[in-house]
Amino acid sequence: MKKLFVSLLLGALAVTGAQAQLLYRISGKNLVKPSYIIGTHHLAKVAFIDEIKGAKTALTEAEQVYGELDFDNVISMNGMQQVQQAMMLPQGQTLKTVLTTEQYQKLDKFLVKMMNVGLDHPQVGAQMLGLKPAALTTQLTLLSYLQKHMGEFDPNNTFDQYFQMTAKKNNEPVGGLETIEEQTNILYGKPLKRQTEELMCLIDNYDFYTTNMEELTKAFYAQDLAKLQEISDAKIGGSCDPTAAEEAALIYNRNANWVKKMPAIMADKSTLFAVGALHLCGDKGVLNLLRKAGYTVEPYTGAETPINAPSAKAKNQNEKAAKKRVEEIYADVFSVYNKVNETEDMTLFNSRSFEQDYCSQDWNNAVAAVLAKDENFFDADYWIMGQDWDNVSIKDVKVSKVTDTVYTATLNIINFGTAHPAKLTLVYERDNWYIDNFIDVKYDQDWKESMK
Numbered sequence: 001m002k003k004l005f006v007s008l009l010l011g012a013l014a015v016t017g018a019q020a021q022l023l024y025r026i027s028g029k030n031l032v033k034p035s036y037i038i039g040t041h042h043l044a045k046v047a048f049i050d051e052i053k054g055a056k057t058a059l060t061e062a063e064q065v066y067g068e069l070d071f072d073n074v075i076s077m078n079g080m081q082q083v084q085q086a087m088m089l090p091q092g093q094t095l096k097t098v099l100t101t102e103q104y105q106k107l108d109k110f111l112v113k114m115m116n117v118g119l120d121h122p123q124v125g126a127q128m129l130g131l132k133p134a135a136l137t138t139q140l141t142l143l144s145y146l147q148k149h150m151g152e153f154d155p156n157n158t159f160d161q162y163f164q165m166t167a168k169k170n171n172e173p174v175g176g177l178e179t180i181e182e183q184t185n186i187l188y189g190k191p192l193k194r195q196t197e198e199l200m201c202l203i204d205n206y207d208f209y210t211t212n213m214e215e216l217t218k219a220f221y222a223q224d225l226a227k228l229q230e231i232s233d234a235k236i237g238g239s240c241d242p243t244a245a246e247e248a249a250l251i252y253n254r255n256a257n258w259v260k261k262m263p264a265i266m267a268d269k270s271t272l273f274a275v276g277a278l279h280l281c282g283d284k285g286v287l288n289l290l291r292k293a294g295y296t297v298e299p300y301t302g303a304e305t306p307i308n309a310p311s312a313k314a315k316n317q318n319e320k321a322a323k324k325r326v327e328e329i330y331a332d333v334f335s336v337y338n339k340v341n342e343t344e345d346m347t348l349f350n351s352r353s354f355e356q357d358y359c360s361q362d363w364n365n366a367v368a369a370v371l372a373k374d375e376n377f378f379d380a381d382y383w384i385m386g387q388d389w390d391n392v393s394i395k396d397v398k399v400s401k402v403t404d405t406v407y408t409a410t411l412n413i414i415n416f417g418t419a420h421p422a423k424l425t426l427v428y429e430r431d432n433w434y435i436d437n438f439i440d441v442k443y444d445q446d447w448k449e450s451m452k
Contacts, residue, residue, distance in 0.1 A: 032167035039277025054302030062272035069178035086184035087135035133195035294403030
């Protein structure tokens with residue numbers, strides 16, 4: 001049992017992040033060579049890497065690998081001591097002194113049900129009584145997962161470790177985006193009162209948490225990041241749900257910190273980043289933050305055209321080309337709208353997917369996530385900034401540069417003979433400009449913000 005808990009202790013470090021692609025290529029913004037980022041599930045079976053198209057190609061193309069942590073540091077004697085110390089209660093305190101009598105009895109009863117032994121068992125008491133409530137919550141969550149996935153998880157050969165171990169075999173550098181101290185502070189640094197509250201939440205809502213973990217695992221194996229985000233957003237209600245500050249500390253602040261570090265790492269060498277899949281998702285996710293920083297971030301399967309240098313795309317990355325692209329997009333889209341208006345044949349829309357043709361991958365992921373929750377969300381149409389149309393067109397298109405791969409466009413949508421001002425965000429990906437956001441200037445509606 002002691003060996004099991006030490007192994008779980010190491011595996012627990014990164015269980016902090018469990019759209020549909022898992023693997024992306026990062027290019028542009030003067031990168032000589034592209035880098036890559038893959039979303040991971042820290043307890044996934046290593047063999048699943050073979051199911052992710054392009055993963056091994058990206059690993060071959062990259063010149064170094066970065067994870068959330070450098071695993072050499074984690075498994076070192078000093079690293080293990082750091083982790084164990086962070087998980088333990090201050091000297092002189094035990095769960096008996098931290099928990100109330102009622103809470104202690106509830107925990108003991110839960111352990112008997114889960115493990116057939118309670119806190120009075122010598123080995124169980126020795127291993128658990130000195131743990132912080134947050135550390136025990138993590139251990140019990142891991143143990144519950146392992147009971148349902150016997151034989152899938154090897155603490156000495158994890159999904160995340162695979163990438164760093166392969167790089168080391170090829171004599172390539174490995175590194176971490178954060179330190180052990182930074183991660184353990186996030187996992188085990190909350191006030192003991194809040195840690196205790198979260199431990200009781202696990203016990204009181206055990207079925208919810210175990211079902212949630214199973215659904216997250218299934219969504220990961222389906223490589224459906226939008227579903228992962230949806231499941232992760234599920235709430236119990238009340239104090240058991242993380243506060244905005246706790247979510248920021250666990251996910252969003254770390255995303256922002258990593259994206260500050262990644263440019264220098266990628267500029268030095270082509271890099272494969274392997275981080276928890278939830279860190280990739282949403283407006284505050286790593287993918288979108290990299291795009292906002294000026295990089296091109298696109299799905300990668302290993303079959304895409306190689307990128308040698310950003311100069312290959314430069315001729316299309318200017319205001320003139322972006323303005324022409326906007327005009328061509330709306331000419332095509334509104335030709336269908338006007339045809340529908342003339343014929344009253346709404347089925348003409350079924351033959352086209354303007355979003356797939358002309359919108360960014362991130363926009364499409366956001367739309368899919370919203371529709372999965374509320375199919376009636378889009379009661380207005382962001383293409384026409386309204387619900388009805390008659391002889392629609394655009395004029396007064398003006399484009400301005402934000403970064404090499406992010407431009408903004410302003411225009412007037414002419415509908416029923418009236419000009420309606422609008423603004424677009426454009427991103428450069430898949431060798432062209434795509435719309436990443438629609439903003440209704442007249443009514444001050446940011447569609448991406450509305451979807452969030």
